[in-house]
Amino acid sequence: MKHLDSRRLGGYLQRIGSPSFNHDAQGLTRLQSAHLMNVPFHNLLVLANDGRPRRLPALPEVIDAAIEGVGGNCDRTTPPFAALLRSVGFDAHLAAATVGAPGDHFVCVAHAEGRRFLCDVGNGHPYLQPWDLDGPVQTQAFRGWRFQFDPAAPAGPTLQRTLPDGTLKTVYVVDPTPRDYADFAPIVAAHYSQTDYGPFLSGLRAVRIGQDEVLTVRDGQYARDTRIGRSMRRIRGSEAFRALLTDRFGLSPGLVSDALAVLARRRPELLAEPTWFALGRGLIDLARSPVGELRGFLQRRVWEQKSRYLEHLCGLLRRYGRRPAVWAADVSAHIDQCAASLEGPDSMIPREFLIAEGDPERALLRTRRLVGDLGRLFVDWPAIVEAAELLRERGVRLAEPVVPA
Numbered sequence: 001m002k003h004l005d006s007r008r009l010g011g012y013l014q015r016i017g018s019p020s021f022n023h024d025a026q027g028l029t030r031l032q033s034a035h036l037m038n039v040p041f042h043n044l045l046v047l048a049n050d051g052r053p054r055r056l057p058a059l060p061e062v063i064d065a066a067i068e069g070v071g072g073n074c075d076r077t078t079p080p081f082a083a084l085l086r087s088v089g090f091d092a093h094l095a096a097a098t099v100g101a102p103g104d105h106f107v108c109v110a111h112a113e114g115r116r117f118l119c120d121v122g123n124g125h126p127y128l129q130p131w132d133l134d135g136p137v138q139t140q141a142f143r144g145w146r147f148q149f150d151p152a153a154p155a156g157p158t159l160q161r162t163l164p165d166g167t168l169k170t171v172y173v174v175d176p177t178p179r180d181y182a183d184f185a186p187i188v189a190a191h192y193s194q195t196d197y198g199p200f201l202s203g204l205r206a207v208r209i210g211q212d213e214v215l216t217v218r219d220g221q222y223a224r225d226t227r228i229g230r231s232m233r234r235i236r237g238s239e240a241f242r243a244l245l246t247d248r249f250g251l252s253p254g255l256v257s258d259a260l261a262v263l264a265r266r267r268p269e270l271l272a273e274p275t276w277f278a279l280g281r282g283l284i285d286l287a288r289s290p291v292g293e294l295r296g297f298l299q300r301r302v303w304e305q306k307s308r309y310l311e312h313l314c315g316l317l318r319r320y321g322r323r324p325a326v327w328a329a330d331v332s333a334h335i336d337q338c339a340a341s342l343e344g345p346d347s348m349i350p351r352e353f354l355i356a357e358g359d360p361e362r363a364l365l366r367t368r369r370l371v372g373d374l375g376r377l378f379v380d381w382p383a384i385v386e387a388a389e390l391l392r393e394r395g396v397r398l399a400e401p402v403v404p405a
Contacts, residue, residue, distance in 0.1 A: 002083075002086060003083070003086055003087045004063065004083055004084065004087040008060075008063060008064070008067060009084075009087050009088070011067045012063070012066070012067050012080070012084050012087075013084075013088075015038055015039070015066070015067050015068075015069055016031070016034040016035050016037075016038045016039070017034050017037075017038060019031060019034040021088075023089055023090060023112060024112050024113050025112050025113055025115070025117065025130070025132075027090075027112070028085075028090070028110055028112055028117055028119065028130045029128070029129045029130060031081075031084070031085065031088075032081075032119050032121060032127070032128065032129065032130055033128040033129070035077070035081055035084075035121045036121050036126065036127070036128065036209045037209050037210060037211070038069065039066055039069060039070075039071045039077055039080075039121065040069075040071035040206065040207065040208050040249060040250065040251065041071060041072070041073070041077065041122065041123070041124040041205070041206065041207040042071055042072060042073075042205060042206040042207070042245075042249070042251060043072070043073055043199075043200040043203075043204065043205045043206075043259075044072070044206070044245075044251060044252075044255045044256060044258070044259035045070075045072045045073070045076065045255070045259075046072075046073060046191060046192055046200040046201060047200070047201065047204070047258075047259035047262045047263055047266075048255060048258040048259045048262060049192045049193070050262045051192075051193050051194075051195065051201060052192075052193065053189065053193055054188060054189050054191075054192035054193055055185075055189070056181075056182065056184065056185040056188050056189070059079055059080075059083070059181050062075070062076055062079055062080055063079075063080040063083055065080075066080035066081075067080075069250075070252065070255070071251075072122075073122060073191065073200060074105050074106040074107075074120075074122030074123060075106055075122070075184065075188050075191070076122070077106075077121050077122035078094070078106035078107060078108055078119075078120070078121055078122040079094060079106060079181055081108060081119065081121045081122075082094050082108040082110075082119075085108065085110050085119070090110045090111065090112065091110065091111040092108055092109065092110040092111070092119075093108070093109055093178040093179070094106060094107070094108060094109075094178070094179045094180070094181060094183075094184075095107050095108065095109045095118075095174065095175060095176050095177060095178065095179055096174075096175050096177075096179055096183075096184070097120075097159075097172040097173065097174045097175070098172055098173050098175070099171070099172045099198070100197075100198060101187070101190070101197060101198075103175065103179075103184075103187060104187045104190075104191070104197070104198065105122075105123070105172055106122055106184060107119070107120050107122075107174060108120070108121075109133065109176050109178070110130065115132055115133070115134045115135070116132075116133040116134055116176065117130035117131065117132055117133060118130055118131040118132075118133050118149070118157065118159075118174060118176070123171070123172075124205060124207040124216070125145065125147070125161070125171070125207075126142040126143065126145050126209050126214050127140060127147065128140065128142055131149040131151070131157075131159070132151065133151050133157055133174075133176055134151065135151060136151075137149070137150045137151075137152075138151075142214070143212075143213060143214050143225040143226055143227065144214075144225045144229065144230055145161070145214060145225065146161070146162035147159060147160065147161050147162065147171070148160045148161075148162060148168065153173070155173050156173045156174060156175060157173065157174040157176065158170060158172075158173050158174075159171040159172055159173075159174070201266070202266060202267065203218070203219045203267065203270075204217055204218070204219055204220075204241075204259075204263060204267075204270065205217065205218060206245060206249050206251065208248065208249045208250065212226060212227065213225060213226045215248060215249065217235070217241075217244065217245070217249070219267075219270055220234055220235050220236075220270050221233075221234060221235070222234075222235050222244060224386075224389065226393050227393075228393055231389045233382060233385060233386070235382070236272075236273065236274045236277060236382070237271065237272070237273035237274065237277050238260055238264065238271045238273070239273075239277075240277075240382055241256075241260055241271065242256055242257070242260060243383075276378050277378065277379060279375075279378055280374075280375045280376065280377070280378025280379040281375065281379060282375070283371050283372065283374055283375030283378070284372055284375035284376060284379070285375075286371055286372075286375075287368050287369070287371045287372030287375060288372070291361075291364060291365065291368065294364065294367075294368055294371075295348065295364060298348035298349075298367070299347070299348045301348075302342070302347060302348045303342060306338055306341075306342055309338065310335055310338055310339065313331055313334065313335050314335065316331065317331055317332070345360070346360045346363070346364075349363045349364055349367055350363070350367060353366045353367055
């Protein structure tokens with residue numbers, strides 16, 4: 001497909017926010033940055049394929065998915081972008097770059113102002129400007145991500161990323177020779193079916209680029225890069241992955257579910273759920289149970305806990321021969337008091353709730369609410385941390401230091 005029909009062209013431009021542009025380098029920049037911010041990068045389609053043989057899909061099918069905002073790897077983002085550029089009047093063609101295996105990455109070369117520009121919207125990096133293939137060494141930086149491009153490098157035009165320690169890591173080397181879409185059939189088949197051909201069948205990758213932040217998921221780590229720096233947290237459990245990818249990254253719930261199901265088989269340790277997460281859900285379920293069941297559950301647990309405590313105290317008395325006598329008398333009195341407290345019908349209800357409510361049934365209902373709130377706190381804790389970080393970036397302080405008078 002050399003050019004998009006009017007329906008597809010209109011839909012595509014609307015998808016990326018209908019940016020205004022001229023047919024120059026600045027126009028390419030506007031289109032590329034708009035595409036990066038509206039068509040996400042991820043490997044969910046590769047995961048969902050689960051290693052099955054994969055044919056090269058028809059280009060119109062890939063373009064329609066991009067218009068819908070599905071996104072994906074370079075095979076799902078760069079060919080549609082090249083077609084978009086041609087359709088709005090740029091001279092553009094596909095080319096190949098080498099990340100690992102020769103020619104394993106789609107890129108696009110576009111012409112403007114008498115020069116060639118390398119456009120890449122499918123690498124999961126915030127290249128908000130095209131790279132000038134006919135210019136000097138160039139650099140870009142966005143929200144802590146820094147890159148350097150050398151069009152005249154000995155191995156060929158070379159893109160590198162500057163790591164936090166200042167060292168340069170090669171991202172890829174470009175061959176700007178025009179390539180047809182069909183030429184990439186072997187590398188697409190390999191990416192979707194061979195576990196040793198890149199990381200996309202053995203891990204999870206997702207990137208969402210915005211005006212003020214870059215969100216990334218790399219296996220079990222979630223990172224937010226903003227103007228004040230990077231924050232990171234571990235993603236724990238399949239439900240946390242699901243919520244993050246659908247809510248924060250805006251990815252299709254069905255596609256997320258399919259990919260996570262495959263990942264659960266291939267990398268079960270990534271989706272392992274922490275104990276406190278399961279405890280939170282258990283507490284939520286307990287809080288939803290009828291009052292009678294809650295009373296019985298709490299009564300059993302209080303009896304078990306207090307019984308172990310009383311056994312411990314009795315063991316101390318035996319160990320030390322009930323000496324000194326004053327200490328033994330205090331411990332014995334405490335044992336009698338604890339044992340007596342278990343005889344009351346409301347021994348499982350917190351004493352402060354009984355006093356505050358003045359009625360055992362109302363106090364039990366308040367206890368049930370507390371159990372549910374605690375469960376939700378465990379389950380929602382990662383989201384609470386993220387929200388607190390976001391507020392901090394906006395200058396909102398959740399607490400102020402107490403200065404002694």
